[in-house]
Amino acid sequence: MPHSSDDEHRPRDRRRRRTSHHEQERRHRRGHRATDSQGTLLPRPSQRPNDSDRDTPSPRKKRHSTSTPNESSQGSRSRGSAPLSLDALAKLDKQNARKTGWGGYDYDEDYLKEVRRKEKGLERERVRAEKQERRRATKEKSKEEAARRRAYESESVMEEAKLKREKKRQERTEREKRRAVTDDEREERRRRYETKYTPSERAERRERRKEEKRHRTEEKRRRVVSGPLAEEGGVDDGYEYQYMMEKRGGAGSEPSEYTEEELARKKKWKRILIGILAFLIVLAIIIPVAVLMSKKNNGANVQSVAASNSEKPANSNLQDISEDDIPPSAKGTILDPFSWYDTLDFNVTYTDATVGGLPIMGLNSTWDDDVQANEHVPNLRDKFEYGKMPIRGINVGGWLNLEPFITPSFFESFKGSVIDEYTLCTKLGASKCKESLEKHYSSFVTKQTFVDIRNAGFDHVRIPFGYWIVTTYEGDPYVAQVSWRYLLRGIEYARQNGLRVNLDLHGAPGSQNGWNHSGRQGTIGWLNGTDGDLNAQRTIDIHGQLSQFFAQPRYRNIVTMYGIVNEPRMVDLDTDSVVQWTEKAISTIRKNNITGVLVFGDGFMGLDNWQGRLQEDDNLLLDVHQYVIFNVDQISLKHTDKLNFACRGWTAQSKRSMDKTTGFGPTMCGEWSQADTDCTQYINNVGIGTRWEGTMDTGNASTSILTPQCPVDNCSCDGANADPANYSNAYKKWLYQFAVAQMISFEYGWGWFYWTWETEKATQWSWKLGMQAGILPKKVWEREFDCPTKLDDFEEMGLPENY
Incomplete structure (x- = not known):
């Protein structure tokens, strides 16, 4: 903050008050404002800058001014009514005092220590007040921000905020562009510099810059007597500075910011901090190892x-x-x-x-x-004609709610x-x-x-x-x-x-089916x-x-x-x-x-049982999930029979359900896969066996299946769970045709969604892994198979029925 207008009359007021030596000694010391190393008054700290002004130097940085007393005095004179610096005021006071016969104070070491102590106390008070002001400003700002954010009630407000951010970002970018110097400009400057100066002159300029930099660094470290001493006329052409330096570090020593006592205390704290840091490093090593061992044991x-x-x-x-x-x-x-x-x-x-x-x-x-x-479907802006063009969709199952067979790694260790x-x-x-x-x-x-x-x-x-x-x-x-x-x-x-x-x-809530993919089994x-x-x-x-x-x-x-x-x-x-x-x-x-x-x-009631129900809404769609592996009658079919069922059985179901005289009407298949067994890990819940091998023990006699359901004897899941790279050509061909047959059947209705896009290792349940294995089309509309009148006999082709 600038000096008040009353400061302009301070020298005259001081001379009027200093009428005698005894009267001067009775005068109490006044509070003072922070000054720089030359005694010049510093500006008062401003409030904490806004986020948008982060490039502005902080008030703390502003305190380290390097302006000299002469500069301050000249500046005061040039402005006419501007106040003199403290250094100039102190000298003027001493001159006036000597004219009246007073020789000034003779400051001893105890006095200087007392001054320094009070100065430190005042500095602490200033810093504390500054922190309190910042906290107050922060609280006020938080209240303002909270009120402003509560006003965000619509997307238009968000758009406005985004535009403002974009504008600020553009302004920041423009500033950076203006400050940026291209490589060509640097090269041109370097060339001009070398042309202008000889090698010896360049070396001399470099040395001079180094010396100036060193001098600036030293100036920042110096701490000349300031505050009350300067204000009371206690600085006399550097005498007090030299006196203090001798007391602190001896004659001729480099200026130090600390006394010997302070330096010893700092060294002590430094050793303590090093010890604490070493202890924390040891803990950082021991704790993770202990946690890792604990997890491994549990x-x-x-x-x-x-x-x-x-x-x-x-x-x-x-x-x-x-x-x-x-x-x-x-x-x-x-x-x-x-x-x-x-x-x-x-x-x-x-x-x-x-x-x-x-x-x-x-x-x-x-x-x-x-x-x-x-190119087969309309732009998002245009209407998708459901019922006229087929849905060809994919599920992203196991993502926002877990299914053990999709991500078994979450469950295996337990x-x-x-x-x-x-x-x-x-x-x-x-x-x-x-x-x-x-x-x-x-x-x-x-x-x-x-x-x-x-x-x-x-x-x-x-x-x-x-x-x-x-x-x-x-x-x-x-x-x-x-x-x-x-x-x-x-x-x-x-x-x-x-x-x-x-x-x-x-x-x-509560689970609508009691299965693990509802959240709770x-x-x-x-x-x-x-x-x-x-x-x-x-x-x-x-x-x-x-x-x-x-x-x-x-x-x-x-x-x-x-x-x-x-x-x-x-x-x-x-x-x-x-x-x-x-x-x-x-x-x-x-x-x-x-x-x-x-x-x-459809609730597993059967598509035909929905005829005549829920007919009030014209834009309602019945969803059926078709799998052969959860039905003991279908899982036990041989491969050619399963393919025939996909081609003809599901096609007939779709047609009947789409007809309101025999079914509900609009129908689609929301889940299906190309798996032909229930051998996939955890597909029947964690820790439950399979229908295929007859090991599905649920603990309930009415739901357990303890007799193998594969079409022939000696059922095994080894072939179904094998690496797709080891699938036989006949099995790959069957899997591809089985998938395409289902797509054809479900497109007699509104279409389909495959279950699912990705799994950790269950290839027959992942479109992504199936494409990589060559058992699914690269594009969903590409069909290298159609349901013919007569299908291939995969048993004659050598495809095992029991794996």
């Missing part, structure tokens, strides 16, 4: 495809914001980007805005629907004690489960995944998720809401590739049991939130299919209750302006 080392990747994402976009931008109430929550494992392609600008109670944090405010997946996501999170605990699953969300399905899906010719993606993506309830161990952010990012990746999305609620607690009605209403409430969120304009062209609940096991539930609940769910979703296709499951 057998609880969870390793998945995601968790095994120890390289954390770069998260470079966090550099554009400050942790101070995150309100204290949001720190560590799902709204705090500094707590996220992965920030790639997320908008990390904080907002607590929600739609339907679901956060928009992480969403970028702009999107582009001018994308076409391939030796049967962990069987689903519920028991996994119970075993690991909240923190470890969040860490493991978020790594999995980040790496199992990525931006490249959707590029590869598009390149394979798909036009739709079905994304399964559990209800814990929205909320959790008392007693739930699931990782709440973290997967929500990855779902939204996945939808944007689908958009970038022209892929339409089918949302799929795969796990409902065991009892059905949805529309069943003590909390059946409660869990039914919870599911309606979740759809209330989801439907509000995805009714936003940004999702109208991309989320064109909305699943109500995956695979409700209606053969074990009251059929009428499930139908009534479905009607209520449809009403809730439509009321929130979801206009796309609503998808409901």
Whole structure:
């Protein structure tokens, strides 16, 4: 801050007050402002700069001024009424005092120590006041930021914020460009410099610059008597400075900032800090080893495809914001980007805005629907004519809710004690489960995944998720809401590739089927049991939130299919209750302006049994999941018979279901695979055997299958689980034809979604691995097979029926 106008009259006031020696001694010492090494008053520290002014030097840096007293005096004279420097005032006081016969104070060592002590105390007070002011400013700023962020209620506000950031980024880029010096300019300057000066002159200039730099460094380290001494006239042409230097380090010694006592104390603290650092290094070595050994002994080392990747994402976009931008109430929550494992392609600008109670944090405010997946389907901006053009889609199962057979690495180390996501999170605990699953969300399905899906010719993606993506309830161990952010990012990746999305609620509160992919294996607690009605209403409430969120304009062209609940096991539930609940769910979703296709499951009742039900909504789609391996009558068919069933049996089912006189009407196959056995690890739940070998012991006589179901004797899973590189040509041919036959059959309805895109090692369940093995088409519309009148006899071709 500048001097007040009263300072201009201080020399005259001082002379008036100094009337006698005794009166001078009675005068109390006044408080003083901080000065530089020459005694010149320093400007008062300003408030903490805004984030946008980070290039401005801090107030602390401004205190180390190198201006000289002469410069200050000359500046004062040039301005006329500007105040003299303290050094000049001190000299003027001494001259006036001597004219009146006073010789000035004779400062002894005790006095100097007292002055230094008080000076340090004043400096501490100044620093404390400065910190308090910064804290106050920070609190005020936090309050202002909180109020401003609460105003983020719409995407238009986010767009405005983005434009402002972009403008600042452009301005910063322009400043950097203006400051940048190209290589050619440097070379031109160097050439001019060498032309202007001889080698000896250049060497002399270099030495002079070095000397000036050394001198500046020394000047910064010097600490001349200042403050009260200068103000009271205690500095006399460097005499006091020399006196202090001799006391501190002896005559002729280099100026030191510290006394011998202070230096000894600093050395002592230095030794203590070195000892602490050495101790911490030892702990850093011992603790990880101990933890690793403990995990090894307990057998609880969870390793998945995601968790095994120890390289954390770069998260470079966090550099554009400050942790101070995150309100204290949001720190560590799902709204705090500094707590996220992965920030790639997320908008990390904080907002607590929600739609339907679901956060928009992480969403970028702009999107582009001018994308076409391939030449066989319309642009996202145009309408997809469902029922006239086939859906050729893929599931991304095992991503946002776990399935043991897709990612067995999550379950193998627990030796049967962990069987689903519920028991996994119970075993690991909240923190470890969040860490493991978020790594999995980040790496199992990525931006490249959707590029590869598009390149394979798909036009739709079905994304399964559990209800814990929205909320959790008392007693739930699931990782709440973290997967929500990855779902939204996945939808944007689908958009970038022209892929339409089918949302799929795969796990409902209480479990709608008791299978592991619902989140919790065991009892059905949805529309069943003590909390059946409660869990039914919870599911309606979740759809209330989801439907509000995805009714936003940004999702109208991309989320064109909305699943109500995956695979409700209606053969074990009251059929009428499930139908009534479905009607209520449809009403809730439509009321929130979801206009796309609503998808409901057949509940394993059989397609023909849906004729005449749920006919009120014209945009409703029946979803059937077709697998030969979970049916003892179909798994026991020989290869040629299975292929014939795919060509003709499923074709007939599709045609009957599409006809409203014999079936529901619009029908599609939401899941299928080319697996011809149930030999895949964990496909029948963790620790359960197979139908194929007759080892499926569920502990319940009514559901166990202890007789081999393969078509011939001596059943074995070795061939089915073999490396695809070792498949025979006959088996590869059969697998390819079996897949194509199913695609043909399901396209007699609205189309299909293959289950699934990727698995850790189950090739017959992964389109990605199947393409690599040569048992699936490179493009989904490429067909090197059609269902002929007569099929090949694969038994005669040498394909074993028992492996």
